[in-house]
Amino acid sequence: MSTRLLLIADTHLPKRARDLPAEVWRAVEEADVVVHAGDWVDVRLLDELEERSRRLVGVRGNNDHGALRERLPEVARVEIEGIRFAVVHETGQATGREERMSAQYADTDVLVFGHSHIPWDTTSATGLRLLNPGSPTDRRRQPHCTYLTATARDGELHDVTLHRLPPRA
Template sequence: MRLVIVADTHIPARARDLPEAVWSAVEEADVVLHAGDWIGTDLLHQLTERSRRLIGCYGNNDGPDLRAALPEVARATLDRLHLVVVHETGPATGRERRLATAHPDADVIIFGHSHIPWDTTTPRPDSGRPLRLLNPGSPTDRRQQPHPTFMTAIIQDGALADVELHQLPSPAKARAR
């Protein structure tokens, strides 16, 4: 099962559309996961139409229309893998412990808000099951990061594999071409 993982798209505030590389990945994916800060509902409608399956939550910058359409925390089980999608997770310090406590059944937690890519795996002393935390950064608003980013991954036999952070051209480099 092929996944595309995005967050903090901020469309139309920071960009008019997703970069073509993200749309290409969406077309090939079985599931698209979006961890909030959509800004406008147009992208929600486009991803719903163009993806096979969309799982997402709203973020702190999303208004009433998106909050009515999306949960604050989305949960899904894909091939026995328990996923949680949430926008805000608080400070980096203590994040793994905080999220393991808040979501004890999760195998993978996808989050956004910081625009900073994150990929950690932490053991859980109580269950022995590891917890994977992923933040794809932002494909449209890189802030202090060198590149806009998104992630892809594979779920196979109930496990997450082949997690890849994709760096996109920065907007200045893309315009220069």
């Protein structure tokens, strides 16, 4: 058995875009689990993802207030296909990230995070995989808006793919 994952973060709706791109909504419909690593900004996206996804794992970010802060944890932990995931919005500066997060999430196989809007895929010396999907709506200084997909199967993460979205019209 395998589980299809969609990883997103830093959607900042409706500040950065009115809605998620159509490609991301298609990925939501194809995914078995949608992971959102914070900075939703508008609770309507949380409501819609809860309605449209099969399973949603989300955390709050530094720009999430009110109902988002009340409904979402700072850290979410879930096991999928034998893989121990943790989801958090912020991990601090890039320098030393693998070592800091390995110490903080020693009981985790994959850490999904956001905040920087910079796609990230590294594995620490302890084996912790760190994934940041970037942002599907706010590329900041990156060349593209992005999101990640992956497949969890037999205790391992497969087919981790960074998707680059076309520029918005």
